[in-house]
Amino acid sequence: MAGSPAAARSAAARLRAALAALAALWLAMWFQLDTPRWAAWTVMATALRTRGEAKRKGAMLFRIDERDDVIAVQQAEAAVERARAQWRNSVAEAVRRNQLSDLALTIEEKETYHTAAPSNGRVRRCQASPNGRRR
Incomplete structure (x- = not known):
């Protein structure tokens, strides 16, 4: 050219x-x-x-790269799923320990584990609605 x-x-x-x-x-x-x-x-x-002089009326001026946003959403969804899995595991562990409590656990161990078991609040903090507010 x-x-x-x-x-x-x-x-x-x-x-x-x-x-x-x-x-x-x-x-x-x-x-x-x-x-x-x-x-x-x-x-x-x-x-x-x-x-700017070379652009015509109605022409696209720029395009926003959405890859970073897509990656951030995927990471947030993975974090929510990880928190849910950890919560399910802790609930299953608590049920299992309660079923085995009469075997080898002392009262002190039961109280320690019962107070250290995570609550459902951790999963709720990780969940976000599409408009940016927490559920």
Whole structure:
């Protein structure tokens, strides 16, 4: 595409902008401005085509990458499922210990395990509704 007319026009426009920037820099230095480089930057900013000029009305300006959001939702769902599984395991363990309590457990061990058993609140804290509020 280097030989196409559009590429030649684009190269010519860039060359004209560079020459105009050099002329502006020379004039700013001639007039002994405090920061002559800004003259060149101003020419470059106004002469070269920006991305916004090339867009037409109704054209898509950008696309939001939703992969990060999808991954975050999947991680949150996995955390909820993990908490539910831990809760189910702790309930099953509590039922099993209660059934075996008359075998080898002392009263002190029963009380310790009973107070250390997790409650259903942990699973409720992990659940979130689609609108962002907790259930």
